[in-house]
Each structure stands twice: as C-alpha cells, then as structure tokens.
Amino acid sequence: MKYSKQREIILETLKQNMIHPTADQVYALLHEKNPNISLATVYRNLNQLADMNIIRKVTGLDNATRFDHNTHKHHHFVCSKCHKVYDIPYNIAPDLSAQIEAQTSVKIESCDITFRGVCPDCMTKN
Ligand SMILES: [Zn+2]
Numbered sequence: 001m002k003y004s005k006q007r008e009i010i011l012e013t014l015k016q017n018m019i020h021p022t023a024d025q026v027y028a029l030l031h032e033k034n035p036n037i038s039l040a041t042v043y044r045n046l047n048q049l050a051d052m053n054i055i056r057k058v059t060g061l062d063n064a065t066r067f068d069h070n071t072h073k074h075h076h077f078v079c080s081k082c083h084k085v086y087d088i089p090y091n092i093a094p095d096l097s098a099q100i101e102a103q104t105s106v107k108i109e110s111c112d113i114t115f116r117g118v119c120p121d122c123m124t125k126n
C-alpha cells in the first residue's frame with residue numbers, strides 16, 4: 001500500500017470517530033478493514049499529521065495522548081463514565097480570554113478548557 005494512501009485512511013478514521021481517539025484506538029478502529037497497516041505506521045502518521053497541523057494532538061485530558069481532527073479553537077468535554085471526549089464550541093464563551101486579561105494583568109497566549117461530566121449517551125443508559 002502506498003504511503004500517502006495509509007495516511008489518508010488514518011485521517012479518514014479520525015474524522016469518522018469524533019471521540020478524540022488515542023493512537024491505539026485509531027489502530028483498533030481501522031485494523032479490521034486494513035490489516036496491512038501496523039500500529040507503528042498509525043503512530044508515525046498521526047504524529048506527522050499533527051506536525052503538519054492537519055490534526056491536533058490533545059494531551060492533559062487523561063494519561064493518554066489523543067488525536068483531534070478539529071484544529072479550530074474549541075473546548076473539550078470528557079465523559080467520566082465512557083471517557084469519550086466531545087468538542088464544545090469555542091463561541092460559547094468567545095471573550096473568556098479577553099475578560100481574564102481585562103480583570104487580571106496576565107497576557108493569555110492559549111487556553112485549553114476541559115469540562116467533565118456525563119455525556120448524553122451515558123445518561124440515557126442509566
Ligand atoms: Zn459517556
């Protein structure tokens with residue numbers, strides 16, 4: 001299989017699974033249909049895609065490094081039951097950084113906000 005084709009499949013898998021999977025999860029998701037792609041290839045391509053800013057590496061949600069196809073500004077919500085990670089639109093609080101800068105003397109360069117709770121899927125299961 002061609003190198004670029006592998007990367008395409010990996011990127012497609014990420015886009016179809018908006019749960020911010022880890023490299024291991026991406027591998028598990030695509031392995032059935034693409035048994036020729038190794039875990040090492042998945043790792044390498046995800047890191048390269050992140051280096052090229054095509055996808056985003058998300059750290060700090062838990063112990064794992066997760067991958068996000070959404071490179072636009074947004075916040076995250078982690079379900080404490082199923083551990084899926086959902087995107088929260090940035091425009092829910094677009095002026096948060098500006099407000100913090102106005103009320104304190106800090107200069108904000110970036111922000112990563114993570115909300116935690118129970119997702120709709122897990123709420124209906126209970
Ligand atoms: Zn959940």
Ligand SMILES: [Zn+2]
Pocket residue numbers: 020068070074075076086087
């Ligand atoms: Zn995200």
